[in-house]
Amino acid sequence: MIKARVTVTLKNGVLDPQGKAIEGALGSLGFEGVHQVRQGKVFDLDVDGTDRTKAEAELKAMCEKLLANTVIENYTIAID
Amino acid sequence: MKSAVVQLPGLNRDRDMIAALTLISGEAPITIWQTETSIPDDVDLIVIPGGFSYGDYLRCGAIAARMPVMQAIKDKADKGVKVLGVCNGFQILVEAGMLPGALMRNTTLRFVCKEVKLEVVNADTHFTRAYDKGQIIRCPVAHHDGNYFVDDATLAGMEDRGEIVFRYAEGTNPNGSLGDIAGVINSQGNVLGMMPHPENLIEAAHGGKDGRGIFASALDVIAA
Numbered sequence: 417m418i419k420a421r422v423t424v425t426l427k428n429g430v431l432d433p434q435g436k437a438i439e440g441a442l443g444s445l446g447f448e449g450v451h452q453v454r455q456g457k458v459f460d461l462d463v464d465g466t467d468r469t470k471a472e473a474e475l476k477a478m479c480e481k482l483l484a485n486t487v488i489e490n491y492t493i494a495i496d
Numbered sequence: 497m498k499s500a501v502v503q504l505p506g507l508n509r510d511r512d513m514i515a516a517l518t519l520i521s522g523e524a525p526i527t528i529w530q531t532e533t534s535i536p537d538d539v540d541l542i543v544i545p546g547g548f549s550y551g552d553y554l555r556c557g558a559i560a561a562r563m564p565v566m567q568a569i570k571d572k573a574d575k576g577v578k579v580l581g582v583c584n585g586f587q588i589l590v591e592a593g594m595l596p597g598a599l600m601r602n603t604t605l606r607f608v609c610k611e612v613k614l615e616v617v618n619a620d621t622h623f624t625r626a627y628d629k630g631q632i633i634r635c636p637v638a639h640h641d642g643n644y645f646v647d648d649a650t651l652a653g654m655e656d657r658g659e660i661v662f663r664y665a666e667g668t669n670p671n672g673s674l675g676d677i678a679g680v681i682n683s684q685g686n687v688l689g690m691m692p693h694p695e696n697l698i699e700a701a702h703g704g705k706d707g708r709g710i711f712a713s714a715l716d717v718i719a720a
Binding site for chain 2: 487
């Protein structure tokens with residue numbers, strides 16, 4: 417079993433209204449010096465097999481086809 | 497002119513769409529379920545209505561866009577069949593890669609349900625022939641993720657080719673969409689996506705008929 421974590425984040429230049437709202441809320445809680453918050457998504461996946469290279473290729477295809485919308489999002493894949 | 501309405505779990509505007517198409521064409525549309533892999537040859541207009549397909553999980557329209565019926569719709573669109581996506585239908589079309597761009601959370605972070613004004617930017621399409629270029633029409637909106645985004649290079653090409661069909665007018669942009677964009681069409685001119693709901697402004701009981709022109713154009717029943 418291979419454990420993987422996919423992190424999806426918004427591309428630079430794409431407005432993130434949720435991140436902005438969180439940034440404002442942190443400010444109102446008294447946390448100073450937070451200049452930017454960008455909200456993203458994390459997916460933890462358990463994948464059959466032991467071949468890491470093969471799993472990575474498959475995870476990349478999953479990101480391209482479904483997990484990320486590459487018009488607005490970037491993704492990274494980390495394998496345990 | 498035969499039309500079809502797509503039904504998927506979580507779509508809830510299919511009945512409004514069926515009523516609108518029936519009223520304007522005089523013929524009830526057929527319905528297409530998500531697992532269907534082919535669409536009858538005599539269908540000239542496929543409509544993907546609004547709602548919350550698959551509970552908006554992952555991203556609005558993301559799961560629906562990967563259902564088997566979408567491949568059948570893509571094949572039909574490639575052959576020139578007209579496809580109209582409204583609200584969640586628009587989100588599904590961008591997720592399926594049939595229209596450029598993406599629809600993101602409204603900048604206000606709030607669900608908006610109200611009436612807006614739309615400028616008909618391009619009246620020379622299969623869906624807008626009943627209007628005049630520059631005409632301002634009323635139209636209801638109801639969505640949480642209608643904030644259209646597309647990269648600058650793609651946008652410039654779309655503007656050059658007249659693919660921006662509707663813009664929110666008179667300061668009524670309800671979602672922060674780039675360039676006030678409310679509706680876009682593909683390069684072939686047969687796939688239109690729009691966030692507002694024209695099917696909810698087509699008869700006197702709705703308080704107006706401004707949305708009628710989209711269906712009259714697409715169904716080829718423009719009154720002389």
